[in-house]
Amino acid sequence: MSVHVDSTLGPYDVHIGRGVLNRLPDLVGDAMRVAVIHPEPLTMLARTVAAQLDRQITMIPVPDAEAAKTAEVLTRCWDTLAGAGFTRSDLVIGIGGGTTTDLAGFVAASWLRGVGYISIPTSVLAMVDAAVGGKTGINLGAGKNLVGAFYEPLAVLCDLSLLDTLPERDVRAGMAEVIKCGFIADTGILELAREDLTDAADTTSDRFAELVTRAVQVKATVVAADFRESTSQGANVGREALNYGHTLGHAIEAHAGYTWRHGDAISVGMAWCSRVSRQLLGLDHETVVMHDDLLGGLGLPLRYEQSAWADLRRIMSLDKKARGATLRIVGITEFGKPVIIDGPDEGALEAAYRELS
Incomplete structure (x- = not known):
């Protein structure tokens, strides 16, 4: 393929x-x-x-x-x-x-x-x-x-x-990025994974091969339309859609001294973003639950240190999507519909994190 x-x-x-x-x-x-x-x-x-x-x-x-x-x-x-x-x-x-x-x-x-x-x-x-x-x-x-x-x-x-010799934990961490592609673009990924989470994480299965191919296709389509990540504004989201879950995820990685796997950190970031999206964009509760079911079902973490919010928020200010002093995060209004949230309400960000903790 x-x-x-x-x-x-x-x-x-x-x-x-x-x-x-x-x-x-x-x-x-x-x-x-x-x-x-x-x-x-x-x-x-x-x-x-x-x-x-x-x-x-x-x-x-x-x-x-x-x-x-x-x-x-x-x-x-x-x-x-x-x-x-x-x-x-x-x-x-x-x-x-x-x-x-x-x-x-x-x-x-x-x-x-x-x-x-x-x-x-x-x-x-x-x-x-x-x-x-x-x-x-x-x-x-x-x-x-x-x-x-x-x-x-x-x-x-x-x-x-x-x-074939990759540790199971690393396989599952990589699956976080596959699931992300399902939430931002290809809902078929979510359906395919939900049918059998064990088979989805089996690197020898046809299901796994299809999931990898579909995730690569999502990224190929997105980057071809916005190679330098410069077109996003509001609901017109280009390459920045691929950063769903990454604003908090990257902050967790930095805070943990890069001892956390990227996929583990992004999993927490997506669980957080789904709750921010529910509060600020009206994302339905069922989609939030699906985040937890899919990510958790794959053995990925859904929370980080409860007391770390202030440090994480400071690190997020250095995120590449920020513009000046304004934080920008990627949320979703529904499956496959990413949105850029400019200057999100600080109370909503913290409340979403506390809910996870």
């Missing part, structure tokens, strides 16, 4: 299925040098991928998880490319979860103002979210993804067989 992303910076395909990693040699093109950026625990997989390529290979191991997305690691990647003599005709491959693909994409975007990039995501989260859509970047102590660039890959290879 393939999903076409009609990007303004250059269209590309997301290949989804078992064994699609075999397509890599045909995608590398004429690049003489290839850098393979990978987390240290995936060294063996990275070597297996590199062995497919008859090129000068530079292996760049990086720390696992959010520890990779720092200015220090980014600088080390640049220095390695410089030492290997990388030119604009060369290529970067990112292998790993969302943090690695975010970093590797930014390395490719910033080296010589842009070299070719191929993404090989190895987690559910990376396949349906981080590896698709062209957002790349690193974190700062002040917040997540505050430094980065919009940059598209040449291709994305979502080989589902790479998920």
Whole structure:
């Protein structure tokens, strides 16, 4: 299966299925040098991928998880490319979860103002979210993804067989982003998941493959219409719709020192956003309950520290969707109908959080 992303910076395909990693040699093109950026625990997989390529290979191991997305690691990647003599005709491959693909994409975007990039995501989260859509970047102590660039890959290879050894908790965390796509755009995702939550989280099932493909299609459609996240206003929501649950979710990640999985934090963020939407947008109670049933049924958390609200609200002020001193969050009025809430009532935000706690 393939999903076409009609990007303004250059269209590309997301290949989804078992064994699609075999397509890599045909995608590398004429690049003489290839850098393979990978987390240290995936060294063996990275070597297996590199062995497919008859090129000068530079292996760049990086720390696992959010520890990779720092200015220090980014600088080390640049220095390695410089030492290997990388030119604009060369290529970067990112292998790993969302943090690695975010970093590797930014390395490719910033080296010589842009070299070719191929993404090989190895987690559910990376396949349906981080590896698709062209957002790349690193974190700062002040917040997540505050430094980065919009940059598209040449291709994305979502080989589902790479998920066979992924811990169950990581699979379920990635499913948070799949469910998000159901609430903001494709209600068929919600129906498919509700039919059998266990099968939905089984990486070997046809149901899982369809859910991943539908989630990738949602993201491809949204980013093609608003690549640089610049068109949203009121009910006319572009790429910012993908941030449903992320304003609070990113704040939780920062507050927890990035020890929480992204999907876990986004799950709490969506449960919170559904309650904010009920108070400020008239979202029906049944849809709020469905958030809890689906997310909770997948084993995802629905709450965070009760006493953390003041700190979380301060961190949310740094959210990328904020405009000046005005907070902007994504809510929904009903299934598939996202809305931008500008300057939401502070009492409603806190009340929604207290309800969760």
